[in-house]
Amino acid sequence: MPRRFLQRYMPHPDTLRRQRSLRFMGHLIGNPSLWVLSRRSVANAFSVGLFSAMLPVPFQMVVAAFGAWLTRCNLPLSVGLVWITNPLTMPLIFYGNYRLGAWLMDIPARQAPSRLSTRWVAEQLAELLPALAVGSVVSALVIAFLGNVAIRLVWRWQVSRSWRQRSRRRHRRRDRGRGREQDP
Numbered sequence: 659m660p661r662r663f664l665q666r667y668m669p670h671p672d673t674l675r676r677q678r679s680l681r682f683m684g685h686l687i688g689n690p691s692l693w694v695l696s697r698r699s700v701a702n703a704f705s706v707g708l709f710s711a712m713l714p715v716p717f718q719m720v721v722a723a724f725g726a727w728l729t730r731c732n733l734p735l736s737v738g739l740v741w742i743t744n745p746l747t748m749p750l751i752f753y754g755n756y757r758l759g760a761w762l763m764d765i766p767a768r769q770a771p772s773r774l775s776t777r778w779v780a781e782q783l784a785e786l787l788p789a790l791a792v793g794s795v796v797s798a799l800v801i802a803f804l805g806n807v808a809i810r811l812v813w814r815w816q817v818s819r820s821w822r823q824r825s826r827r828r829h830r831r832r833d834r835g836r837g838r839e840q841d842p
Contacts, residue, residue, distance in 0.1 A: 692726060692733035697813040702731035704805040707739025712798035714752050714790055718743065749774065752794070756786060759793025 706725035710718050718740045726736035743751050753770060760767035768786065771778050779786070 691730050695732060697810060699730070699732045700735060700813065701806045701809040702729050703733075703735035704739060704809045705729075705802040706731055707736040708742070708805045709798045709802035710736070711740045711742040712751070712755065712794055712801055714755070714794050752790065755793035755797050756790045757793065758797055759789035759791065762792055762796060763789055765789060 703726060706729060707722050710722035710725060713721065715721065719737050722736040722740045723733060725731075726733040757767050767789070768782065
């Protein structure tokens with residue numbers, strides 16, 4: 659069941675509350691509604707986390723935590739999913755978002771230089787920012803929606819599969835019990 663899988667990898671709220679760097683968030687971390695693992699809370703956490711990951715803003719984890727608090731979804735999943743945009747994947751994802759934004763705004767996209775540097779980005783920021791913002795918001799909305807739907811479908815499939823397996827086990831036990839009654 660998805661709940662058991664997720665519980666295996668999630669930190670315990672008490673462990674996080676005891677960490678010195680997170681003490682200022684004790685009231686948020688201790689809120690039990692932000693640790694629930696239900697189909698709705700996990701699907702919404704995926705939406706919040708994926709949406710936050712696609713935004714080219716600093717402190718994406720804070721944005722995800724605030725979004726989890728607003729929507730009352732699973733906090734650790736929302737914050738953890740932000741790491742999809744890590745230092746290795748961030749340039750590719752944001753360049754893709756920029757290209758999408760440029761296409762949507764119908765402006766020619768600038769080609770990345772052969773050697774991408776922060777200096778080049780800083781010099782071109784005023785021209786890159788509108789397309790990056792539009793592309794990031796559109797991709798964030800689409801990916802958040804698709805993530806939510808995918809989690810709900812996978813969760814439903816897993817639950818129905820579990821119910822079928824239970825039903826089969828019940829029928830096998832019942833059939834074995836009838837076989838023993840008929841032997842003597």
